Amino acid sequence: MTQTTEALTAGEAAGPPPSRRVRVHRAWFVAGVAFVTIIGAAAFRSLPSLLFDPLQDEFHWSRGTIGAAVSINLVLYGLTAPFAAALMDRFGIRRVVAIALMVIAIGSGLTVWMTAAWQLLLCWGLLVGLGSGSMALAFAATVTNRWFTERRGLVTGLLTAASASGQLIFLPVLSWIVTHHNWRPAAVTVALAALAVVPFVWLLLRDHPADVGLKPYGATEFVPKPAPVQGAARRTLKVLSSAVRTGPFWLLAGSFAICGASTNGLVQTHFVPAAHDHGMPITAAASLLAVIGVFDVVGTVASGWFTDRFEPRRLLAVYYSLRGVSLLFLPMLLVTPSVHPPMIFFIVFYGLDWVATVPPTIALCRELYGEDSAIVFGWVLASHQVGAALVAFLGGVARDTFGEYDVVWYASGALCAAAALMVLVIRRRPVRVGVALA
Template sequence: MTQTTDAAAAATAPEPTRSRRIHRAWFVAAVTFVTIIGAAAFRSLPGLLIDPLHEEFGWSHGTIGAAVSINLALYGLTAPFAAALMDRFGIRRIVAGALTVIAIGSGLTVWMTAAWQLLLCWGLLVGLGSGSMALAFAATVTNRWFTTRRGLVTGILTAASASGQLIFLPLLSWMVEAHDWRPAAVTVALAALAVVPFVWLLLRDHPADVGLAPYGAEEFVPKPEPVTGAARRAVTVLFKAARTGPFWLLAGTFAICGASTNGLVQTHFVPAAHDHGMPVTAAASLLAVIGVFDVVGTVASGWFTDRYEPRRLLAVYYALRGISLLFLPMLLAPSVRPPMLFFIVFYGLDWVATVPPTVALCREQYGEDSAIVFGWVLASHQVGAALVAFLGGVVRDVFGTYDMIWYASGALCAAAALMALVIRRRTVPPVGRLAVAG
């Protein structure tokens, strides 16, 4: 009897030790978080450079906005192909290469003398590089390494972009104001390069690479074979998803999300505030504060997505965002007043809180292809952002004020809230790709 008891105790003794160990998935998520922060550095810069480039080279707001537009569009259009390439060549190789491309594009801008060079470096190179590490990258990591806590992890990784903005905006705005825009561009290039060693040494493509099951899985999941024909697969998935109504509703709502955040506020808030007499450093600091509350709001949204209906969450988020944008033109002033601080906190909590429920709906509707589908949905996000980044500059050139674009974006957010509510639920799981994730 004693021998049997001792054997049972010996068999169960290692279990508490293993349960106390931190799963490798959390380390992979941490590296992914740092990587997205490095990529976010360049995305902190466009709004700070509109006035300096206009003053130094005489380029119109529309021309500079066109470069931002190309960057934002490529950020989205590259994402689905990058997700497919990660299936073929691995996450680590694609992300390390993308960071290098961002560093090259940002570094080359210091020698530009013509507008086409801005379009090439700022628009093409950095757009391609950052698009390869877009939120589809976060979705790929989440799908491979986690079977539980996916909403929370998606929220944390989405917040990384805001954290990068928080870290770099005050520093970059000080550089632009005190020195020149060129040191800021060099800083971004160095930040992207600094992340490459972490990616290469610490990031792994799949839990099976280190002999583990995904976090929350009850059994080991073998690493799938590399998927060939990455571009063909990305396009094929798009055509299949495009035959379904939920895809167009998700793409439409996310296009409005991009238009009202990256395209509008991130690109044009600083020059709009400067038009009202606010110092550039003060306006940039407000954007950084948005980044603080964005982290809180996005992580909280991930937690909510694990527990509540994502369609209703999206409707609430878009409705609140639209209301806040309608009030913004009345709040802009030479100094920072309490109503503006309230807007910054309110808007920050909502900035990309839409991502976790959107990812959850893609996973519900499209199963194992959800990362690629989300890449195409993200492409619509960036097309919307690109359109408003360009139109915002044109509106400013024509009317001398940004007011019209704030009101139009508020109305679009109201439409997005209604669209989110009519996304149908998947009730019968189909077989094969584009299936409901279990």
């Protein structure tokens, strides 16, 4: 752990600058800034499930229509991620993340003036989707890959848990605002939260350890900062073109699509309105969803620790299997409006498993695809969001059609069993696809 004490001269370009011992490596401060940034951006993820009833009451839009806006948001969240990872290689992390936060703020703030459904699709679907996609888990993967060579699983778990921490902070607050002051002040709160993080990103976040004369955490040699990669969009598509020719990519993408369908698309979007259908107050249902965020932090950090020590495929198989079983029991738990002990057990159990899948999935991408792993994971994340978007939309359609959500819970439980089988057949060998581009 070293830190620069004098600037590089022209004759010193071949090696790292002089250094001295420091107590805490700068990488942990960068990870801390990234953690706070993801927390601030997580406000937008807390709001959609709270909008169904208020928007339906005010504008008389169907749940399918509102679910379509959430679906666009989720799809763009996923499709933007791999391009954002490449843009970070080209323009730097700070610029991409700061602009993304401002786009989120604009999209959320404009919703307060909307009067038609297409405006919801534009603001919450398009703008917030594009901004949030640049703040996706590819951001966490990029920070981890650049700043750490050790403890990557743990750091990935911490940064993934940041999103759950943001949900924990914002969901009860936003549900109270929606209940007592309507949905517009809640949308403004989301916009202000995104803007509040921008100064932290711009002033404190650094793109690469070489910017401050440091080795990555755990590295034995100084790593020069790579030159900006030209043609971000071309590189992203070229990486995809190579990755789709490999079997592991489809298994990772398919299983992660089911992950998104059973979390963001299903529980995060439809749990609150489903519980409200059975008489549970919105604030109580939102508080339960926030409790999922509490245990999500514990589960994701623990999963990162496990990923540094155990085989990621087996971890994923266990996570998906347990998630599927828990979803099969949920319809029986929602028949009463009270918050009873079995429901609390489900919330705790599901929370521990919510995004525990992320650290082992990123680890497999890194192991299989090397230096292009952040972009490959971005495409895998895109499949996650496509799965989430489909269920966000189809869940609303199912509720409009059948008057209940039971069929969606059961179908998602069965899909989780399929995901467990998919990850077990992934072969753990580096994939020679020739995707690394200079």
